[in-house]
Amino acid sequence: MKILSIETSCDDTSVALIEGNGDNVTLLKEAHASQIDVHKIYGGIVPEVAARKHTEVMSLLLAEVFEKQNPPDAIAVTAGPGLLTSLLVGVETAKTLSSLTNIPLIRTNHMEGHIYANWIEQEHDIQFPALALIVSGGHTELVLMSSHTTYKKIGETVDDAAGEAFDKVGKFIGLTYPGGPKISKHAEQGNPDTIKLPRPMIDSDNLNFSFSGLKTAAKLYIEKNPDLNIADFSASLEQAIVDVLVSKTLRAIAEHNPKTVVLGGGVAANKKLRATLTEKIDPLPETTFIAPHIPYCMDNAAMIGSAAYFKAQKDGYTDWKDITADPVWELPK
Ligand SMILES: Nc1ncnc2c1ncn2[C@@H]1O[C@H](COP(=O)(O)OP(=O)(O)OP(=O)(O)O)[C@@H](O)[C@H]1O
Numbered sequence: 001m002k003i004l005s006i007e008t009s010c011d012d013t014s015v016a017l018i019e020g021n022g023d024n025v026t027l028l029k030e031a032h033a034s035q036i037d038v039h040k041i042y043g044g045i046v047p048e049v050a051a052r053k054h055t056e057v058m059s060l061l062l063a064e065v066f067e068k069q070n071p072p073d074a075i076a077v078t079a080g081p082g083l084l085t086s087l088l089v090g091v092e093t094a095k096t097l098s099s100l101t102n103i104p105l106i107r108t109n110h111m112e113g114h115i116y117a118n119w120i121e122q123e124h125d126i127q128f129p130a131l132a133l134i135v136s137g138g139h140t141e142l143v144l145m146s147s148h149t150t151y152k153k154i155g156e157t158v159d160d161a162a163g164e165a166f167d168k169v170g171k172f173i174g175l176t177y178p179g180g181p182k183i184s185k186h187a188e189q190g191n192p193d194t195i196k197l198p199r200p201m202i203d204s205d206n207l208n209f210s211f212s213g214l215k216t217a218a219k220l221y222i223e224k225n226p227d228l229n230i231a232d233f234s235a236s237l238e239q240a241i242v243d244v245l246v247s248k249t250l251r252a253i254a255e256h257n258p259k260t261v262v263l264g265g266g267v268a269a270n271k272k273l274r275a276t277l278t279e280k281i282d283p284l285p286e287t288t289f290i291a292p293h294i295p296y297c298m299d300n301a302a303m304i305g306s307a308a309y310f311k312a313q314k315d316g317y318t319d320w321k322d323i324t325a326d327p328v329w330e331l332p333k
């Protein structure tokens with residue numbers, strides 16, 4: 001089955017053509033436009049600018065991917081969560097295409113896309129129940145899946161997301177947006193034991209996260225130590241975030257006994273997080289760990305097509321007349 005997918009939830013415009021076969025997804029074509037150079041001038045995403053930029057490039061990207069002579073079996077689009085004005089560009093494009101071609105539509109959640117990045121172009125043996133750790137710019141969640149596309153959120157952040165903590169602290173030390181990958185790069189040269197930063201909620205008796213206190217502690221440290229060693233500071237911050245994420249994931253494994261743990265979201269590209277999860281989960285006799293290939297961690301349309309392929313197996317289509325964008329569409333609890 002071939003699916004044309006569209007992702008515009010934040011600042012990346014992405015269109016892909018994927019093919020699903022059995023339990024695997026292959027990427028056939030992809031066209032992508034990043035807006036980072038525009039938004040980094042402002043230190044974060046400006047919604048109005050993001051929507052305008054999506055609109056400018058959408059038809060060009062579609063023309064690269066859509067094959068008129070060989071149309072896809074379905075069209076998938078991210079309908080939420082995300083910035084409303086950004087989402088609307090993708091949703092209205094998908095509706096227009098579907099109404100003109102009669103190709104059925106699959107309304108896809110951005111977070112299920114991050115989860116289904118794990119099925120793209122990789123040898124895997126993902127089995128259910130599965131546990132997903134999603135760590136991105138706007139979300140930090142633990143989601144239990146009893147079968148394909150069946151979700152139960154069992155943990156989430158009570159304030160900032162992990163990616164947001166990386167980005168905001170990055171801004172405090174003068175790094176351009178997004179700070180996450182830059183902090184991670186500096187951390188490779190640093191000693192994570194140099195600066196003692198808090199691990200909020202690490203011992204709390206639940207699966208929730210909090211990163212706001214860590215962000216404030218990091219800010220105070222920067223103010224008191226203007227000549228800090230950026231590598232040691234970055235390594236210490238990264239270690240604090242990774243410690244909390246790994247500790248809560250291990251707690252969730254102990255409580256729910258998943259057969260597979262999958263990782264997703266932009267922060268899933270972090271090498272220390274991937275290595276620590278591998279190191280802790282590999283020795284467990286009944287649980288395996290898998291992470292998406294790095295290009296599928298960041299926002300991309302292939303992951304939306306991947307999730308849509310598995311939704312299609314369960315008849316998860318929506319009539320184009322009924323599709324709306326939902327900026328706060330969360331996975332069920
Ligand atoms: N190597 C890395 N280490 C740490 N953080 C990283 C790394 N690479 C990317 N990130 C972070 O990933 C985030 C971007 O991820 P993503 O694109 O999935 O977020 P988003 O789509 O804006 O948010 P959401 O998916 O919650 O809607 C940013 O916060 C960025 O700093």
Ligand SMILES: [Mg+2]
Nearest residue numbers: 136265266299
């Ligand atoms: Mg994302």
